[in-house]
Amino acid sequence: MSVYLYLFHGRDSIDQDMDGWGCEGPTIGPLSYVHTTYGGEVKLRGARDVMERFFPNTEIHFHDGFGEHAIQLAADCLPHDGKFYGDWSVCTAAALRPRGFQRVKPVCDACGSDNVTRDAVAVWDQDTQAWTLLSTYDCTTCQECERESDDLIDWKSLDGTVASDPAHIAPTADLPIVAPHAACPGDMPCRA
Numbered sequence: 672m673s674v675y676l677y678l679f680h681g682r683d684s685i686d687q688d689m690d691g692w693g694c695e696g697p698t699i700g701p702l703s704y705v706h707t708t709y710g711g712e713v714k715l716r717g718a719r720d721v722m723e724r725f726f727p728n729t730e731i732h733f734h735d736g737f738g739e740h741a742i743q744l745a746a747d748c749l750p751h752d753g754k755f756y757g758d759w760s761v762c763t764a765a766a767l768r769p770r771g772f773q774r775v776k777p778v779c780d781a782c783g784s785d786n787v788t789r790d791a792v793a794v795w796d797q798d799t800q801a802w803t804l805l806s807t808y809d810c811t812t813c814q815e816c817e818r819e820s821d822d823l824i825d826w827k828s829l830d831g832t833v834a835s836d837p838a839h840i841a842p843t844a845d846l847p848i849v850a851p852h853a854a855c856p857g858d859m860p861c862r863a
């Protein structure tokens with residue numbers, strides 16, 4: 672099972688006064704783990720394509736397709752891509768689905784079968800002691816009519832109606848969020 676690191680409650684500088692929830696950050700993942708040490712750094716481990724996408728200008732050493740990156744917290748915020756986030760959640764993909772999320776499936780655009788497969792690469796993960804999916808290719812095979820192409824998929828909802836390609840739908844977090852400033856005692860100046 673993979674996890675995602677969802678960043679929110681963002682601001683442009685550590686000492687910026689906040690009167691709202693600021694900006695929402697990226698949802699980083701899928702990741703093998705998120706590890707926090709002494710409230711000082713948050714270490715992430717993920718596949719190369721994920722780590723390079725979210726940390727493009729960072730020197731990360733990859734071993735067997737996976738790399739680790741430790742983010743040093745700045746005061747009590749998590750910095751990422753020029754912003755500082757006061758809140759972050761570690762959650763599963765299921766927790767990222769918005770309410771009413773429509774589950775979909777790929778089907779063959781000729782025969783309509785959902786028995787379609789994709790070529791992929793798996794690597795042995797020494798930490799979890801299991802083969803882990805590293806990447807999938809566009810090359811898709813319909814096991815029913817035995818066609819093979821980079822472009823033979825239609826997306827349908829589970830009850831068979833036409834649906835959107837899930838890759839084109841940005842994940843939206845559906846996490847419990849407390850009201851802004853709920854944690855601030857009295858009229859203490861609140862920068863959080």
Ligand SMILES: [Zn+2]
Nearest residue numbers: 779782813816
């Ligand atoms: Zn087919």
